[in-house]
Amino acid sequence: NAGVTQTPKFQVLKTGQSMTLQCAQDMNHEYMSWYRQDPGMGLRLIHYSVGAGITDQGEVPNGYNVSRSTTEDFPLRLLSAAPSQTSVYFCASRLSGFGYNEQFFGPGTRLTVL
């Protein structure tokens, strides 16, 4: 199993540009989520999905969109990038929406918005 994979590893954007961060998992996990990690703030939940076709907002959803058309993929879209979105983005998955399952993380995407 490759586990949770993310692309790209690094990205530099200009303010106002849009882009999609890719996330995929090959463990047949129902639950997938996106976090951002900022110094002094820890990891914060952006969006999550409990299955294909079902998504919902986390703590910091503004400026981001998600969709879940397949079990495997959960892309994160930045609609109009802002410097405040400079961060490290992690995708995570677990077997189901039930809270007792272990969560697995991808290697992260380091995004800089100029």
Add this chain to the structure above:
Amino acid sequence: KQEVTQIPAALSVPEGENLVLNCSFTDSAIYNLQWFRQDPGKGLTSLLLIQSSQREQTSGRLNASLDKSSGRSTLYIAASQPGDSATYLCAVTRKGGATNKLIFGTGTLLAVQP
């Protein structure tokens, strides 16, 4: 509101020493607690998962304990090695609501000196 705190924020020890990292949380309504390791510029690696009904989990030189009633967990690392140098994060899966999301502490940066 669930808050997770990790003390100390940073720790430096000589190789071979046994050490304890602390994690506390304010709300005992959790499914589980997970300890992660994060190397510089890398993703999160799951170390140990303790379900709320369990008291401890062990993996190699690592032992994690959980006292849900007091809102505390410890990660014990035996015979520390320079390769253990990393940031250690704890996270609780909160009960209730639609997300059953992970709530992270801000981590302990561990340096093991050769």
